[in-house]
Amino acid sequence: TCSARVPVYTLLISLLFANRPMAAALTFTGAYALGIVAALVMAWVFKRTILRGETRPLVIELPNYKIPSLRNAVLLTIDRAMVFIKNAGTTILLIIIALWALSTFPQATIEDLSPQVQTQLAELEAAGETEAADNLLAKESLEYSLAGRIGRTIEPVFAPLGFDWKMSIGVVSSFAAREVIVSTLAVLYGMGDEGGESAGFTESLRASTHRDGSPVFTIAACLSLLVFYVLAMQCLPTQVITKRETGSWKWAGLQFGYMTVLAYVASLATYQTALAFGLG
Secondary structure, three states: OOHHHHHHHHHHHHHHOOOOHHHHHHHHHHHHHHHHHHHHHHHHHHHOOOOOOOOOOOOOOOOOOOOOOHHHHHHHHHHHHHHHHHHHHHHHHHHHHHHHHHHHOOOOOHHHOOHHHHHHHHHHHHOOOHHHHHHHHHHHHHHHOHHHHHHHHHHHHHHHHOOOHHHHHHHHHOOOEOOHHHHHHHHHOOOHHHHHHOHHHHHHHHHOEOOOOOEOOOHHHHHHHHHHHHHOOOEHHHHHHHHHHHOOHHHHHHHHHHHHHHHHHHHHHHHHHHHHOOOO
């Protein structure tokens, strides 16, 4: 588990165990343990299939032991922070801007909405419930936007995992950088600059519902999404490094393919098992 997964773990575990710190700590630890076990199991499988042969000796030249230098630590921290800002930071910013545009345009008018929604809006406005009418109009406008249309198109692929169309967009966008899902959900749920750091954002996700009124972020859905993010390959820089180290896109493609399939199957099993135990 890399540091980019931590914001996703934190968000999902806070949805699951807001007031149960012990359960949250165990789940967080379990996510790390799942990643370790999966890596060892897949290494064992590959050793006996596509990577057969004698193991090459690993030789690592260790540096001289010295007293830690505060100056070196500060310089290294600044250097790594700048690398993140230049690489992952720019990618995340571009994705957020693109998602904002997709979720904003085209803008729906009253005439673009279904007769049923128009009737609901009229009833709410007649009853003086202006805020409820605005929320309904914002929700319908989002679904009318390009992001909504794309989400509805890809939703059937992820529906067996318990993901709605907004979560599906978040998953797809985070294949560039996995931490993008937090800001993606913030955009799609209309949190704007509050992002994933505010309690309001978590409460908004917890209160979100499907059209039939059932909650979106159930225990089963959160566990399914957590497992998917533990196992999936969602990091373009890693793919580039794999290609550079192996000299071929074949291995990078294999890495992306098997990890995506593994994540999907494990997430599917997690969601369906959780449903069987009544956690939906």
